[in-house]
Amino acid sequence: MQSLQILPETESLHEARWWDTDANGKIHCYLCPRHCHIGEGQAGFCFIRVNRGGKLYSLGYASPAAIQIDPVEKKPLNHFLPGTKIFSMGTAGCNMGCFFCQNWDISKSRSDQVHSTHAEPEQVVELAIRYGCPSIAFTYNEPTIWAEYVIDICKIAHARGLNTVMVSNGYITQEAFHEVYDHVDAANIDLKAFTENFYGKITLTHLEPVLETLVRLKNETNVWFEITNLMIPTLNDDEAETRKLAEWILAHLGPDVPLHFTAFHPDFKLQDKPRTPPETLHRARKIAREVGLHYVYEGNIFSDGGNTHCPQCNALLIERSWHDVRKNILRDGACPKCNLRIPGEWKNRRGFAVDAMHTGTSRASRDLFDTLNL
Ligand code: SF4
Secondary structure, eight states, X not given: OEEOSOOOOGGGSEEOSSXXXXXXXXXXXXXXXXXXXXXXXXXXXXXXXXXXXXXXXXXXXXXXXXXXXXXXXXXXXXSBSTTBEEEEEEOSOOSSOOTTOTTHHHHTXXXXXXXXXXXXXXXXXXXXXXTTOSEEEEOSSOGGGGHHHHHHHXXXXXXXXXXXXXXXXXXXXXXXXXXXXXXXXXXXXEOOOSOHHHIIIIISSOSHHHHHHHHHHHHHOOOEEEEEEEEOTXXXXXXXXXXXXXXXXHHHHOTTSOEEEEEOOOBTTBOSSOOOOHHHHHHHHHHHHHHTXXXXXXXXXXXXXXXXXXXXXXXXXXXXXXXXXEEEOOBTTBOTTTOOBOOSBOXXXXXXXXXXXXXXXXXXXXXXXXXXXX
16 A cells, blocks of 8 residues: 555545445455555555545545546547537546556656646536536546546536546446446546456556446446557557457447547657557457447547448548547438438537537637646
8 A cells, every 4th residue: 555645634635435444444445446455544556545544535536637628539439429628637546557657647646746726526517617518527547536526526517417428447346336437428448458467467457347347338327438449569459359359349348339449659667669550550440340340440640540430331420630520421310321320429418508619629728727727
């Protein structure tokens, strides 16, 4: 467990959920499959859940360390209100230990090591509305570990007509799963590889709980979800592994769950690996489509692999360039040529007017930084 040097006064902390007390007085956190047993004055693996005086507190509550306005395609979500802005926020810490983390400055930091601001759930929703965002994403670091804050934001966001989105590694226990995902409209889940060896050695976790989360999302919720597989040269880009991953998705989740193969760039502890060549993503996409998945995308590169085609008549339905939507000819969520219904959320059922395309997100984000003094 992690030792904490600087902690706010207990009175200002938010008590956590999903814990009980061991016979030896330690706290058992069962929010994620790590099942940390946390001694007095210490934090769990994720850095932001701490034992103070025999109670578990969440240091992430109301304490965002990163806030930005992004295109929803950046999450990535290609079948969820395409072309809209999404209010995106993260805190400190993570429950995985990925050597390749691309947000390691916040995910590998304790909450007292990052520059964060104070934002109560009501304030988050007000800001999202002020900046014309029909959705709020919990992203950048792992939102499961600050699930208490996520849930409180979701309740207010829904009451105000906004959607909520988890961008997650899927590492959550069955006990906490519904209490979080019953409040969520969409998710992108990282399926970081399809071998236990990769999960064990490169992320310091296990594959099986992530697969269980995906199956639960499919069978037990109405959450719209897509999957991302970040391809790292020599570590998880083997053709046979890609085929197995796609076959598992087809067998357990069906052909209509969008799958994004995205390019790695050297970061954190994996500086010795090269960037993913575009050919690797083209090959992975070809394999997944051969297996029978209908919506397979390439990300973090410029290619036509970000476009949505009708799986029945092959019409180009949504044309994208990086995170921009250039053209969208869907008609009421269906292909205008052959009328096939394309799965996804194409209208905001929650009510907030989706009239603002995601142009100007950089300027809005700068303005937001100034407002929050981040
Ligand atoms: S959420 Fe954090 S403290 Fe709780 S089990 Fe997971 S890593 Fe440990």
